[in-house]
Each structure stands twice: as C-alpha cells, then as structure tokens.
Amino acid sequence: MSRLILLAAGGTGGHLFPAEALAAALNRRGFIIDLATDSRAARYAGHFPARQLHVLSADTVRGRSPIALAKTALALGGGFLSALLLLRRVKPAVVVGFGGYPTVPPVFAATVLGVPSLVHEANGVMGRANRLLAGRVKAIATGFPGILDQDPRLAPKAVWTGNPLRPAVLEVAHLPYVPPVAGGPLNLLVFGGSQGARVMSDVVPDGLAALDSDLRARLRVVQQARAEDLDRVQGTYAKAGISAEVAPFFQDLPARMAAAQLVVSRSGASTVAELAALGRPSLLVPLPGAIDQDQAANARALAATGGALPIPQAEFTPERVAREITRLAATPETLTQMADAAKSAGVLDAAERLADLVARLAGGA
Known part of the structure; x- marks a missing residue:
C-alpha cells in the first residue's frame, strides 16, 4: 500500500x-x-x-x-x-x-x-x-x-x-479564560486576517477613543494593522491615552488570542475554530460581499452557541464598538459566559x- x-x-x-x-x-x-x-x-x-x-x-x-x-x-x-x-x-x-x-x-x-x-x-x-x-x-x-x-x-x-488546528493553538488551548475584574486591565485583541483588515483600523481606534476616560485607562490593546495604517492607528490611540501595541503581523497570534479577554476579528473558518478551541469571547465582523457568505455562516455558527456576537460590517461603526465594549466591560460575567460557550464548540x-x-x-x- x-x-x-x-x-x-x-x-x-x-x-x-x-x-x-x-x-x-x-x-x-x-x-x-x-x-x-x-x-x-x-x-x-x-x-x-x-x-x-x-x-x-x-x-x-x-x-x-x-x-x-x-x-x-x-x-x-x-x-x-x-x-x-x-x-x-x-x-x-x-x-x-x-x-x-x-x-x-x-x-x-x-x-x-x-x-x-x-x-x-x-x-x-x-x-x-x-x-x-x-x-x-x-x-x-x-x-x-x-x-x-x-x-x-x-x-x-x-x-x-x-x-x-495549528500546533501553536493546541499549545495554549489549555489556558483558562481569566475575565477582567472591576477597575483592572481589559485585554483586547483586534485583527482581520493574515494581512490585517482596513475596516478594523478605520473603526476600532475611533470607537475605543470615544469611551469614557476610566475605561480607556483600563484598555490594553493589541491590534494588527496594515503597514500604511500604522501611524494613523497608533496616533489615535496615543491621543486617547490608550495603551496599544500595533503591528502588521504577529508571529505569536495564538498566544495573544489566549491572553485576550475579548477578541474583535473577521470570521474566517480558522479564526472561528481557534476562538472555539481557546474559549475566547469575540465580536465578529464577517467579510461582506463574498458570493458564498462563508464568513457570515461561520459567525452564525459560533454565535448560536453564545460564544460570539456577529456584527455586519454595515453596522460596524465606532459608536457600535464603543457601546459593545462599554456593555461587556461592565458585565464581566457575560464575557465569562461567552468564553464558556465558545469553548463548548471547540474540537x-x-x-x-x-x-x-x-x-x-x-x-x-
């Protein structure tokens, strides 16, 4: 044979x-x-x-x-x-x-x-x-x-x-989810695929800058952004007094996903599978315009477990980001429930x- x-x-x-x-x-x-x-x-x-x-x-x-x-x-x-x-x-x-x-x-x-x-x-x-x-x-x-x-x-x-799943994901899949505590840091990871996503750079920094000052001070942001967007994104965070690490690519993305308390990302199949394996709550923005609408289907599948909140790109605005982050930061038990639900779908x-x-x-x- x-x-x-x-x-x-x-x-x-x-x-x-x-x-x-x-x-x-x-x-x-x-x-x-x-x-x-x-x-x-x-x-x-x-x-x-x-x-x-x-x-x-x-x-x-x-x-x-x-x-x-x-x-x-x-x-x-x-x-x-x-x-x-x-x-x-x-x-x-x-x-x-x-x-x-x-x-x-x-x-x-x-x-x-x-x-x-x-x-x-x-x-x-x-x-x-x-x-x-x-x-x-x-x-x-x-x-x-x-x-x-x-x-x-x-x-x-x-x-x-x-x-x-990639070996790098399996290596950190055993790490438990640690929800944010009142007044403590809130670790936020933002990415949009292997090349980053322009919409994340256009929307998320302005949304986070609109938060109240106490919540902005708690944020620890890691964001993937295209090289041409780096200065703009970093400038927005610096002006708002938000601690942020911004780069075009992170070699250790699975470890950063494991360290995150909330993820904002596209909903490609690998991303959704990794979020489920790690058990991390997420706001998912499916790539619009795809003939098969595959990312929308992926986001719906994880949302059906309670592990993610899908946001159509047409509704993905700075105001919506600020509203969802404010709500979730105020109810860490919701983040924990989402993490547990996502984990239940992991294979x-x-x-x-x-x-x-x-x-x-x-x-x-």
Missing part, C-alpha cells in the same frame, strides 16, 4: 493551516506527505511538513466576462493536465483537497484516475470549488456539523471532523479525526 498522501491547498492561510495540521498528524502515523499548491501559496509554504512541494497552475473565477472565464478555464485546464502527470508519477494513496480553486486540478485528476479522494470544507457553507468536486470524491469532511444534512446527494458522504482533536478518515481511505475502507 502506498504511504504517500497528496494534500492540495492553496490561496490563503485559511486553507494552508488545516492542511499543515493534517500533515503533522499523518506524519506521526508514518505517512509521507506531498503538497500540491499554486504559486501564490507556495511563497508561504516554506515550513510545511511535506516531502515535496508541487506548484500547479490554477486561478479563481474573478468575473463573468468571457475573457475572465476563459483565463480561469485555461489556468485550471493546464493545472489539470499537470496534475494527471503528477499523480501518475508519485502514485498517492489518497488525495485530500482543502477548498479553493487551486485544489480543483489535483482532486479532479484523482477522481479521473480512480485515486481515493476527499475534500475538507472548513466553512459553515460549502464553497464553490468544493461544490464542484463534492459529487466526485469519496468523502467530505466538514469543519461545522450538519452543513450538508439537507442535501440527500452529499449527506451520506459527509463526516464532521472539525477544523484541524481539539480535529486533525486526528481527519487523519482517521484519510487512513481509512488509504486502507481501502
């Missing part, structure tokens, strides 16, 4: 992080891992625990014009032909896709060649690339329970595994559960 598993992940950290966690779990079981990705994600995959990195042509559907569709089709077609040659050469036991168009060529090639395959859907609603592949693969692993229950064609293939062994599924496919079960 081949011990090689080909993982297909590209585009963003939201796809690479769970793939990396699965790779580590499969390595511990004696499997060999190769990674198929696109040129964009290849730049960030230097530490991925894979024997080899294979860069395949791929593109995302960026518009409905004939030119845009033709460019995407050409890129995916070239990637598919390359993937056919790759699979014939390396002969994987299983091919695992993590969503996004870069995973389409290798997973589709696997289904054509009869290689067992599965896709992992991290979000609370299935994305377009995974929908394209779902009818052809052997199994569909999901990050949230029940997302395919209403689809009689796909429900029999669905296995809820949860979203695999710490998701990588092992997904590895179980891959191993069953590799063994022919």
